[in-house]
Amino acid sequence: MRDIVRARALLGILLLVSLTLVLVDVRGSGAVAGLRGITAAVVGPIERAVTAATAPFTAAVRSMTTFGDQSDRTAAVTQDVQQLHDGSANQNQIASQANQLQSMLKLAGIGGYRVVPARVVGYGSFVTFTGSVTLDIGSRDGIEKDMSVITGDGLVGKTISVSPTTATVQLMTDSKVVVGARLEGNGQVGALQGAGKPNEAQLRMLDPTVDLSVGQKLVSFGSPDGRPYAPGLPLGTITALHGTAGQVDRSATVVPAANLNSLDIVGVVVVPVRTEARESVLPTPAPSSSGSASPTPSATEVTP
């Protein structure tokens, strides 16, 4: 009986402590970040070791649990190939994409983007409505806050905190995240917001009258100096439309290009802070480059 009385008193005290912690954080104290830094320095290496030790096990289970995704992807790729064979209808779109990709590649090359590979060693778990992962690289590998994180398929998110050996990434599907997006092809601009679902985001166009269609792809608009989001990274594909053209709250459901449910190897875009680098790169077509002699209007579309 005494135990229950004491437990009740203790519960009351600790609930008050919790409330204080929440309120302190709402007011934006730096203490939480400091505490997280210390914890990350201690627990980060353990997470890395455990991930490495259990890699064969997790890989085996994941190959079973993500089987559906893979067969979906196979079907999608088969369909893409079919469309390519069909040819002509998509040629303009493909040419435009090729141009943009080329200019993006050029941009990355001249801008000197560097990608540092990393492994995901922790997934946010209790947080069903926020999305975050831990990477096994940190400040000693040159990682800083607000860098883009990508896979071979597209954008994953941005780094939001860094310890010496680990970095925490906020996924683009986190409900608090908004990424500037650009429609591939016509270059229209919109905002892609996390939907609080694991592998989905909502797109709202700046101009609600823009033609949207299922299957259209999105690339990142890019932030100033490429941080936190580098320009031209694939974001995802429109899978459903909500509302009609011109409706103010018109939106579209977007499935991210990168499969955020089963991340393993990712890359952090280490963008050098070079102000106005893109300005000097883009406007004039490169004189000596063989493939892109024509002045491409789409090249300028990539610049934010």
Place this chain on the structure above:
Amino acid sequence: MRAPSARTVLAFAAVFTALVLQVSVLSRLGLPAATPPLLLVVVVAIAIAAGPTTGVIVGFSAGLLLELVPPAVGSLGQVAAVFAVVGFIAGHYPVRSERPTVATCALTAGLAGGSTIVLAVLASIFGSAVVTWSVLPVYVVTSALYAGVLAIAVIPAVSLLYKGATDSPNPSRHWA
């Protein structure tokens, strides 16, 4: 100040192990919807073995740790509060045997499902996340399901270890 007792060490070792396994192994398996809430199950197991006072303290500490270790984001305190209540409730459950019973598994599943709902409500109240209510039921059900399955193994194991670490006649005093 006394040296930490065997039971204190055991409780924190169990919490820490569960935490790392949940964040770095279980969450990476790509299971449908929720992540198996191993840490919550361990809190329930310790609370069942040691009573509500220990349950509250272990729950609060475990929740706070989960909010601190990478990749945690957002504010501190919400999970700590919810897990403290979970420890308190589970601590009132009388221990009858080391074997898993339908009742202990149901209790764990209920606490896991309930805590998911409460965390979603807290997140929307304090603005730490924009909650999509349409996906909540799936998370509640899967979380409860995983918790119930984990309870079959975890609760007897923790209970046995806890009984084994008898270096004090009055376990509840350890935390006072």
